[in-house]
Each structure stands twice: as C-alpha cells, then as structure tokens.
Amino acid sequence: MSRRVLVLAHTGREDSLRAAWDACGQLHYSGLIPVMQKSELDDIERFFGVVDKPIEILHEDVRLEDVELVMVLGGDGTILRAAELVRNVDVPLLGVNLGHVGFLAESERADLAQTVEWIASREYTVEERMTIDVQVWVRGQKIWHTWALNEAAIEKADRERMIEVVTEVDERPLTSFGCDGVVLATPTGSTAYAFSSGGPVVWPEVEALVIVPISAHALFAKPLVVSPRSKLAVEILTRTDAQGVLWCDGRRSVDLPPGARIEVTRSTRPVRLARTHQTPFSARLVRKFELPIHGWRGPAPRSADIHTGPTPVIRTFKPSPLPTPQDVRTGRAADPTKEM
Incomplete structure (x- = not known):
C-alpha cells in the first residue's frame, strides 16, 4: 500500500519553499508519495518552474484521511496552522523548524534528510497533546x-x-x-x-x-x-x-x-505530534532557550557504586561508678581509668 506524506510549508518565505522542494524530492526517492495543497504547490512552481516530481494534490488526488503524516516546514505558527487542518482526523504532525525557537518542532532544517529517512523506516512515535x-x-x-x-x-x-x-x-x-x-x-x-x-x-x-x-x-x-x-x-x-x-x-x-x-x-x-527521538523535555528546554548549564556535574554516585575500606573497630570504656563517701574514707575509691 502506498504511503503518503503531506508537506505543509510557509510558502511566503524562500527558505521554506526550498525546504518543501527538497522534502518532496527526498520523500519521492525514499519510496513515499509527497502530497501538497494546490496553493502551495503553485507557489513552488512559480519559484522553481514546473515540478518534475510526482506530487499529489490534497483534496483532488487524495483525502486527508489517507495521509500517514504531515511534515510541517516552518515555525510554531505553521505548526498551529497544520493543527487546524488535521483537527478532525487522527493524522500526526511532525515539525521541521525553520523559525527561531520552534518549540513544537521535532527537528531542524539541517536534519531534513535524516527526518525523511526516519519517516520512511517508521522510526517515530506519536504523542497526544491536550487541547x-x-x-x-x-x-x-x-x-x-x-x-x-x-x-x-x-x-x-x-x-x-x-x-x-x-x-x-x-x-x-x-x-x-x-x-x-x-x-x-x-x-x-x-x-x-x-x-x-x-x-x-x-x-x-x-x-x-x-x-x-x-x-x-x-x-x-x-x-x-x-x-x-x-x-x-x-x-x-x-x-x-x-x-x-x-x-x-x-x-x-x-x-x-x-x-x-x-x-x-x-x-x-487532542493534537497528535510525531517524535523521531525520545529527547527529555528538560533537554528540549535547554536547547530551545539556550539555557546556561556550564558547571553541571550530574547525579552523585549511588551508595551501591561507592567502595570503602573496612569499618574501623572502636573500643569502648564502661565508666566506673562514682565513689561513695565510705570508699573515700577507706581509700577504696574506684580507678576511673580501669578498662572493663
């Protein structure tokens, strides 16, 4: 069965147009069928000329329900626009950041080829986000x-x-x-x-x-x-x-x-977001906001990993009772330093 991936881009920007062009080509060479909205495909053809790759048109050649994944090229605003598009279907979104922070995006523009490989080999998971x-x-x-x-x-x-x-x-x-x-x-x-x-x-x-x-x-x-x-x-x-x-x-x-x-x-x-690698959210915070983490040493060694020498033996002394008045008179006061 053919696998289709919808490519959604911010076609008002040149870098987004080029990323969409590259993504469609890499999807095609990976054995997947790229799909685009007609208006965005028209924008690409005005910029690059006639497209020589087989690209299907959404709602004309294929229904949204028949798309496996939506690859979103842009910032968080483009991903939010894609979320509106897939609101009533269960198609997951995978964002490739072309903006500044791009907190909802899963990968960066430099990782586009690798992202397509992960999609082709189904090396991604899907998480649900509350709405x-x-x-x-x-x-x-x-x-x-x-x-x-x-x-x-x-x-x-x-x-x-x-x-x-x-x-x-x-x-x-x-x-x-x-x-x-x-x-x-x-x-x-x-x-x-x-x-x-x-x-x-x-x-x-x-x-x-x-x-x-x-x-x-x-x-x-x-x-x-x-x-x-x-x-x-x-x-x-x-x-x-x-x-x-x-x-x-x-x-x-x-x-x-x-x-x-x-x-x-x-x-x-909910909205379904595709993830190609399980990066902890804390690591995402550090990367997206460029948080300073210099000087971090990591968790302290656990007790099972610590090896110490033998426990020293401590000798104890039992204190002697205080001498009574009679012991003092008779000279029989106990020696307080006598070891027991």
Missing part, C-alpha cells in the same frame, strides 16, 4: 465556539485602557482585578504566551490547565495551575466600558464586550 474547548457567552447567548492547542488569550482591545475581569474555577469566583489580559493555557502552551507573561513551564505529560494574568493590578493575581477536569471562566466586568478581544492560538479571534464570559474546559480531541 482546550473555548466558548464565549454574551447575555446568555453563545456567540463563539472554538478550540486551542496552546492558549485562549483574553486581551484588552484598547492600548490606553485596561480591562476589569473576574476569574472563576469550577463555577466559583476566585478574584477580580484590572489587567492587560488573562491567558488560559495547556501544558503545550505553557512555553508560549503564558511563559512570556510570567507563567510556569509545565511538562507535556503533566495534565493540567494554567491561568496567567497579564500585567494585573492586584496582590493575588498570580499564575495558577489547576486540574485538567476543572472548568475555567473569565468574565469581562461592566464597571467600565472597556472592550476586550479573545485570541485562540494567535490565529482566531472574537471581540469581547463588557459582560462577556469566556469558558474553557479540556477538549476531548
């Missing part, structure tokens, strides 16, 4: 319903005015404050907007939701980590007429009038 379900209510009516892989970010609409909000966990109010916004993030999104706003880094295998206020004017407006089963909500208060805006993954937005209510819960449909 969130996002609803917006105004005066009892649901006006918007979407999802996010990274975060739902509530922001002020006007630079000159902050918004007044009240946060809620499990249908109980927590605190109200004025702020520039609030980020409701997944563990995957903890290293994105939430991280930039001072939130904690959450390991991907930890199931949790994160609430991070942005520039809040309040004492208790601190980042919170709550259960993934919790229902989170943020209400735009009506004590001012300041407007807000909700962004999901920085790609989809809706305006928030005073009185709007944003509800966030864990979604039942």
Whole structure:
C-alpha cells in the first residue's frame, strides 16, 4: 500500500519553499508519495518552474484521511496552522523548524534528510497533546465556539485602557482585578504566551490547565495551575466600558464586550505530534532557550557504586561508678581509668 506524506510549508518565505522542494524530492526517492495543497504547490512552481516530481494534490488526488503524516516546514505558527487542518482526523504532525525557537518542532532544517529517512523506516512515535474547548457567552447567548492547542488569550482591545475581569474555577469566583489580559493555557502552551507573561513551564505529560494574568493590578493575581477536569471562566466586568478581544492560538479571534464570559474546559480531541527521538523535555528546554548549564556535574554516585575500606573497630570504656563517701574514707575509691 502506498504511503503518503503531506508537506505543509510557509510558502511566503524562500527558505521554506526550498525546504518543501527538497522534502518532496527526498520523500519521492525514499519510496513515499509527497502530497501538497494546490496553493502551495503553485507557489513552488512559480519559484522553481514546473515540478518534475510526482506530487499529489490534497483534496483532488487524495483525502486527508489517507495521509500517514504531515511534515510541517516552518515555525510554531505553521505548526498551529497544520493543527487546524488535521483537527478532525487522527493524522500526526511532525515539525521541521525553520523559525527561531520552534518549540513544537521535532527537528531542524539541517536534519531534513535524516527526518525523511526516519519517516520512511517508521522510526517515530506519536504523542497526544491536550487541547482546550473555548466558548464565549454574551447575555446568555453563545456567540463563539472554538478550540486551542496552546492558549485562549483574553486581551484588552484598547492600548490606553485596561480591562476589569473576574476569574472563576469550577463555577466559583476566585478574584477580580484590572489587567492587560488573562491567558488560559495547556501544558503545550505553557512555553508560549503564558511563559512570556510570567507563567510556569509545565511538562507535556503533566495534565493540567494554567491561568496567567497579564500585567494585573492586584496582590493575588498570580499564575495558577489547576486540574485538567476543572472548568475555567473569565468574565469581562461592566464597571467600565472597556472592550476586550479573545485570541485562540494567535490565529482566531472574537471581540469581547463588557459582560462577556469566556469558558474553557479540556477538549476531548487532542493534537497528535510525531517524535523521531525520545529527547527529555528538560533537554528540549535547554536547547530551545539556550539555557546556561556550564558547571553541571550530574547525579552523585549511588551508595551501591561507592567502595570503602573496612569499618574501623572502636573500643569502648564502661565508666566506673562514682565513689561513695565510705570508699573515700577507706581509700577504696574506684580507678576511673580501669578498662572493663
């Protein structure tokens, strides 16, 4: 049975066009069928001329459900766009970073040929990343319903005015404050907007939701980590007429009038990410953020690995009883240095 790989690229950049061209050629020579969206294939042909490689067109020659994997060439924004594309199917994403940090990407541009080899030999695993379900209510009516892989970010609409909000966990109010916004993030999104706003880094295998206020004017407006089963909500208060805006993954937005209510819960449909090697998350943090680790010595030797000499024998002395007055008178006081 033929194996198909969808190549998704940021075709507005020359380096991405070249990477897509190379990826399609290497997939073909590895016995796989490259697939592209028609608009992106047209961009490549305008840049390189007529493509002499057999490339199938998505939705014309092949359905998305028949694709084994999506190879995403670009930064995290391109990967988030790919996540939208595969939202309703179980096709995993494998990112090749062409951007700056590229935290969601699995490999770098220099590893493109090796990545294709791993795909051809099926040397990859698939992990599921939690997503969130996002609803917006105004005066009892649901006006918007979407999802996010990274975060739902509530922001002020006007630079000159902050918004007044009240946060809620499990249908109980927590605190109200004025702020520039609030980020409701997944563990995957903890290293994105939430991280930039001072939130904690959450390991991907930890199931949790994160609430991070942005520039809040309040004492208790601190980042919170709550259960993934919790229902989170943020209400735009009506004590001012300041407007807000909700962004999901920085790609989809809706305006928030005073009185709007944003509800966030864990979604039942995760995003599947392909991994070609099991790099610990801590190592990914160090590499992506270029963290200083000079001077690290590693774990101390375990006791079973330590060899010592024989245990020394310690001679003990039993203290003599104190002499009684009669012993002193008769000269029979005990010798305190006598060994027992």
